[in-house]
Amino acid sequence: MSLSPLAIVLLAVTLLLGVGFYGLLVARNLIKLIVVLQILAKAAMLAFVAAGYGQEHMGLAQSMVAMVIVADTVVAVIALALAVQVRRHYGTLDVRKLTTLRG
Amino acid sequence: MAAPFITLTIGLPWLGALAVWIAGDQHPKAQHALAVLFAVAGGLSGLALLTTTGAEVAIRLPVGGAFGDFTFVADGLGVFLAVIATVIGSLAVIFSVEYMKGEAQLGRYYAFVLLFIGAMAGLALTGSLLLLFFFWEVTALTSYALISFHNDDPKAVAGGIKALLMTQLGGVGLLAGALLIYAHLGSYDISAFLAGADALPPDLRALIAFGFLAAAAAKSAQAPFHTWLPDAMEAPTPVSALIHAATMVNAGVYLLARFFPAFESVPGWSTAVVIIGMVTALLAAVMALVADDLKRVLAYSTVSQLGYMVFAIGCGSVLAGQFHLFSHAVFKALLFLGAGAVIHAIGTRDMHQMGGLGKHMPLVRGVFVIGAGALAGIPILNGFWSKELILETGLAHGPLWGYIGMLIGAGLTALYTARMVWLVFYGEPRSHHHAHDARPAMAIPLVLLAVGTLTTWLLFGPFGALLAEAVPGLHEESTLDFVTKVVSDPATLLALGVVAIGLLAWQQRSRLSPIAAGLRALEQAAKQGFGFEAINRFVARMTRSAATVLQRTQTGELNWNAAGIAGALLIVLIILAGGGTR
Numbered sequence: 001m002s003l004s005p006l007a008i009v010l011l012a013v014t015l016l017l018g019v020g021f022y023g024l025l026v027a028r029n030l031i032k033l034i035v036v037l038q039i040l041a042k043a044a045m046l047a048f049v050a051a052g053y054g055q056e057h058m059g060l061a062q063s064m065v066a067m068v069i070v071a072d073t074v075v076a077v078i079a080l081a082l083a084v085q086v087r088r089h090y091g092t093l094d095v096r097k098l099t100t101l102r103g
Numbered sequence: 104m105a106a107p108f109i110t111l112t113i114g115l116p117w118l119g120a121l122a123v124w125i126a127g128d129q130h131p132k133a134q135h136a137l138a139v140l141f142a143v144a145g146g147l148s149g150l151a152l153l154t155t156t157g158a159e160v161a162i163r164l165p166v167g168g169a170f171g172d173f174t175f176v177a178d179g180l181g182v183f184l185a186v187i188a189t190v191i192g193s194l195a196v197i198f199s200v201e202y203m204k205g206e207a208q209l210g211r212y213y214a215f216v217l218l219f220i221g222a223m224a225g226l227a228l229t230g231s232l233l234l235l236f237f238f239w240e241v242t243a244l245t246s247y248a249l250i251s252f253h254n255d256d257p258k259a260v261a262g263g264i265k266a267l268l269m270t271q272l273g274g275v276g277l278l279a280g281a282l283l284i285y286a287h288l289g290s291y292d293i294s295a296f297l298a299g300a301d302a303l304p305p306d307l308r309a310l311i312a313f314g315f316l317a318a319a320a321a322k323s324a325q326a327p328f329h330t331w332l333p334d335a336m337e338a339p340t341p342v343s344a345l346i347h348a349a350t351m352v353n354a355g356v357y358l359l360a361r362f363f364p365a366f367e368s369v370p371g372w373s374t375a376v377v378i379i380g381m382v383t384a385l386l387a388a389v390m391a392l393v394a395d396d397l398k399r400v401l402a403y404s405t406v407s408q409l410g411y412m413v414f415a416i417g418c419g420s421v422l423a424g425q426f427h428l429f430s431h432a433v434f435k436a437l438l439f440l441g442a443g444a445v446i447h448a449i450g451t452r453d454m455h456q457m458g459g460l461g462k463h464m465p466l467v468r469g470v471f472v473i474g475a476g477a478l479a480g481i482p483i484l485n486g487f488w489s490k491e492l493i494l495e496t497g498l499a500h501g502p503l504w505g506y507i508g509m510l511i512g513a514g515l516t517a518l519y520t521a522r523m524v525w526l527v528f529y530g531e532p533r534s535h536h537h538a539h540d541a542r543p544a545m546a547i548p549l550v551l552l553a554v555g556t557l558t559t560w561l562l563f564g565p566f567g568a569l570l571a572e573a574v575p576g577l578h579e580e581s582t583l584d585f586v587t588k589v590v591s592d593p594a595t596l597l598a599l600g601v602v603a604i605g606l607l608a609w610q611q612r613s614r615l616s617p618i619a620a621g622l623r624a625l626e627q628a629a630k631q632g633f634g635f636e637a638i639n640r641f642v643a644r645m646t647r648s649a650a651t652v653l654q655r656t657q658t659g660e661l662n663w664n665a666a667g668i669a670g671a672l673l674i675v676l677i678i679l680a681g682g683g684t685r
Contacts, residue, residue, distance in 0.1 A: 024665035033661065099659040 016043035105155040105177035111148035116221035138213040142196035149189035174230035179569035184227035192220035194548035195345035201544035219245035259337035273321020276314035300365035312366035323355025336398040340443030380414030388515035418501035427489035434477035437552035441471035459532035517605025
């Protein structure tokens with residue numbers, strides 16, 4: 001059985017999504033969560049490229065992904081900066097101990 | 104060409120709101136002047152609109168996509184409401200110059216009042232359901248902001264939130280109706296809906312009709328949604344006159360009148376409208392009879408008179424409903440502004456602390472009595488003619504029980520009006536006040552409105568012609584024919600007799616006190632708002648306890664939130680995999 005290139009890419013997307021969601025569910029360290037979120041975003045980007053390939057709108061997909069990369073980088077930078085501040089302020093990166101926002 | 108005037112009527116008040124805000128609270132004189140300038144200019148352009156009415160689309164802004172075209176139509180029904188909003192709006196703004204003198208944060212006050220006037224004109228003039236909903240919500244929002252204007256007073260804040268919640272609840276009906284119409288006709292155009300309503304499936308049309316009825320009842324403070332209006336009386340009095348008597352509460356009646364041709368044939372709809380109108384008119388009249396707060400009496404009487412308009416539309420006469428709306432907007436604005444002058448002079452709203460004020464404020468007493476006469480339905484004042492028209496419509500086209508109910512309502516109206524006027528202006532003073540009469544900024548709107556109360560019924564002929572082009576099948580006639588018809592109709596005598604009984608009942612109140620004592624239970628029930636307030640409190644309590652229970656789901660832990668997202672995604676995927684319903 002041979003898979004089409006598109007199917008292989010989509011399989012990779014699913015795999016990345018699975019890893020990302022699993023990480024979101026179990027990760028307790030803030031840095032790990034940020035890494036996991038990045039993995040999820042990469043899955044979305046890959047899905048975009050695959051969709052562009054399938055629909056033969058590669059240019060559109062590439063420009064979208066380029067935009068997402070920029071936004072995603074900004075998110076990562078700010079999140080990491082916040083993580084540094086959180087560590088300094090509370091002395092921990094464990095999200096279960098950081099539930100002071102609880103309503 | 105109506106387009107420039109439509110733009111000006113909506114745009115000038117909104118520009119004024121911006122200008123007052125920019126002028127800043129450090130310059131109250133400039134704020135007063137700018138507000139009056141823009142409000143009066145808006146009123147004049149509203150009046151100019153009267154010369155250019157027509158049923159065709161005057162402004163079409165293609166927005167594209169699901170929004171369709173944003174259209175504005177200057178037809179008789181809409182222009183009439185826009186004129187009421189802008190003209191009475193400008194009078195209320197002039198009145199505010201004196202009433203709000205020395206208040207802090209005038210910018211917020213005037214900006215919201217002007218924003219409201221523009222939105223109300225827009226609501227009346229738009230031809231797109233989506234824009235109608237947008238303006239509808241803007242009026243609700245400004246109403247909330249102005250009721251809660253004194254935001255350090257918990258009662259004002261609570262009243263504002265109550266008004267906002269209840270009108271929003273009804274607004275959902277309007278939105279749902281508009282979306283259903285779009286889903287089936289592919290357009291938000293009101294005239295397209297009116298033309299194509301008969302082609303819609305009957306149960307869908309019934310759904311839309313009752314959705315709109317809920318929206319109208321909430322906005323026009325009809326039972327069971329009427330409880331927000333009396334609590335809205337925490338607003339500054341010119342706001343009560345403008346928003347909660349003359350304009351915004353009429354939006355519901357306008358909605359019913361506008362869509363009446365489409366919903367007329369929906370089974371049960373007309374009867375439901377008649378019942379809502381009659382029950383509201385009666386309940387509110389009884390509550391007005393026992394209220395002690397001057398503004399609450401006026402608020403209940405507004406609810407009651409709105410019930411008359413809704414009743415008229417239910418009986419199939421848009422003309423009678425709109426004509427009473429016209430009269431009521433004028434005389435109730437007069438009554439509220441007169442009450443504002445009294446409250447401003449003595450600083451209390453409790454009628455038991457008033458009394459004998461007529462000696463100190465002859466002008467206010469004079470105009471207030473004129474307005475009260477119109478409310479009670481005393482001949483040749485505008486309220487008399489429009490109320491007669493409604494009663495005659497009820498007799499001719501409505502159910503007999505409806506007519507009898509409204510007749511009793513007319514008697515109660517005369518009774519509570521007499522009580523109110525007596526407690527405020529006549530008898531012995533019950534406390535020491537140094538009341539002063541209205542100063543020019545207050546006197547001008549009062550006198551203008553009093554003149555209007557005496558004369559607007561003369562406009563019956565032109566008014567009918569104005570509406571006839573907007574409402575299909577409307578039976579118009581000249582003022583003279585109308586007057587002859589009313590005067591020669593025996594039903595008029597009956598109605599007058601009932602009004603006279605109401606007035607006499609107040610005059611002979613000491614002899615009637617045994618009867619009143621027998622009705623103590625009714626009085627207590629009326630003071631409790633006939634249980635509607637208890638329903639409100641119950642709903643509020645349920646919401647709060649539900650929130651407490653649901654709070655536990657907010658763990659604040661990221662892992663659980665992520666699990667929630669994943670779970671929801673799974674559910675969506677299962678639904679999608681289960682196959683769409685189409």
